Amino acid sequence: HIQAKKFQIFNSGHPLPNNVSVLAAKSIMKFLEQRKKEDIVIFLVSGGGSSLISLPAGISLNEKIRVNNLLLKSGATIQEFNCIRKHLSKIKGGMMVENLKCQAVALVMSDVENNDLSSISSGCTYYDKTTFQNSLKIIKKYNLRKKIPKRVLKRLNDGYVGKIKDTPKKPRIKNQIIATNKDCLKSMAKKAKQLGYKPKITTISGNVITESQKIIQLLPKKKNSCLIFGGETTVNVTGKGKGGRNQELVLRILKNSLKIKNDVVISSIGTDGIDGNTKDAGAIIEKSSISNNVINHYLKNNDSNSFFKKYGGLIKTGYTHTNLLDIGVLLN
Known part of the structure; x- marks a missing residue:
């Protein structure tokens, strides 16, 4: 202050x-x-x-x-x-x-x-x-x-x-x-290289359902590769649950990842530290054996926050006092 x-x-x-x-x-x-x-x-x-x-x-x-x-x-x-x-x-x-x-x-x-x-x-x-x-x-x-x-x-x-x-x-x-958001993505790619990953950068924009499908398709197949993304999706809110575009994006990518063989870690956060109607910045989760039906239950009510409260993975940063869109990463 x-x-x-x-x-x-x-x-x-x-x-x-x-x-x-x-x-x-x-x-x-x-x-x-x-x-x-x-x-x-x-x-x-x-x-x-x-x-x-x-x-x-x-x-x-x-x-x-x-x-x-x-x-x-x-x-x-x-x-x-x-x-x-x-x-x-x-x-x-x-x-x-x-x-x-x-x-x-x-x-x-x-x-x-x-x-x-x-x-x-x-x-x-x-x-x-x-x-x-x-x-x-x-x-x-x-x-x-x-x-x-x-x-x-x-x-x-x-x-x-x-x-x-x-x-x-x-x-x-x-x-x-x-x-800009691009500055964030460049810094993330630099850090990824230092940690031994091969980074690929993409941008996201538009409907969260479409973008979650695009992201999983862009994930490189090789081990120690990572997909870094930034931008902002939109969510058509029809349910009464708690969540935000980052938490819903991570949950939708998790759902799409069940169709591929790779073990992936998925994360997305808002750079301002607040996602949707929650006090969390976003979420991180590893591909697991959680069923498609369970995930769909939470998505139907736009209740991604409750999902991550139950299964773990909420990211809490508090207010960052800046705003450069959203940033995320998929690790293979």
């Missing part, structure tokens, strides 16, 4: 915003409005900012939380998620710096695939490539129209017909990426 009077610290909500998230956003905007022309502002931006700072536009915080909750469980990608967030906000998509009077630079830690600056922290210091129309298409894609609060739909429709100004479409300040 930073112990200094010149630092103001807000313990905001994540993955869902809370009242402190709103207070944090208002305080940042007030600070920026007070800057003089000769000042220089340095922003340090990381993933999670979409929830940690929140200033809803035309809707209440509770309505914003409801939308976030629906999107979290829908299987929407982070880009789709943030597209809607930006069009329900007064600060995201570059609006935070749109009227800044002084020079500024943003140093950004990337938690999104392809290091898309418009998606990291919902592009609060960058600009927005998406539109109100895109937001409405995403809601239709995931069949959320009947579940979304009416005022949210009204705002998006008003924006679509031009009643509300869209987000900025060009950058106001310089944004520089300083750390």
Whole structure:
């Protein structure tokens, strides 16, 4: 913790915003409005900012939380998620710096695939490539129209017909990426070589079922080989269990590994130290004689956390205070 009077610290909500998230956003905007022309502002931006700072536009915080909750469980990608967030906000998509009077630079830690600056922290210091129309298409894609609060739909429709100004479409300040998921994977590969493994690197993105199948297929057959992967999967939550995308990914890879002869160790964690609705970062497990039926029982209810509590393998790191997507490894 930073112990200094010149630092103001807000313990905001994540993955869902809370009242402190709103207070944090208002305080940042007030600070920026007070800057003089000769000042220089340095922003340090990381993933999670979409929830940690929140200033809803035309809707209440509770309505914003409801939308976030629906999107979290829908299987929407982070880009789709943030597209809607930006069009329900007064600060995201570059609006935070749109009227800044002084020079500024943003140093950004990337938690999104392809290091898309418009998606990291919902592009609060960058600009927005998406539109109100895109937001409405995403809601239709995931069949959320009947579940979304009416005022949210009204705002998006008003924006679509031009009643509300869209987000900025060009950058106001310089944004520089300083750390990425690839940096993590390179460090893992270096360590793997030191331990006598032959590493292979791949990225994951999209539906957890598809990606778990891809990963097991990519595992090299030779002994002392390892597959290192990074990125972020999406989980369509239909059950009421506890878990997260990393724990569910490990469990699904375990299920797929029952079809191959190799003995494998499987692990995946979130670099921020928190996976889904649990206090664990992820899981690690060795291929075992656990039956397919047992695994399916837990997967059906999205209850991977209960599986690993019973059979062992939960990884607990606590908050890491950084966010560079997820990382994982398969050891052969």
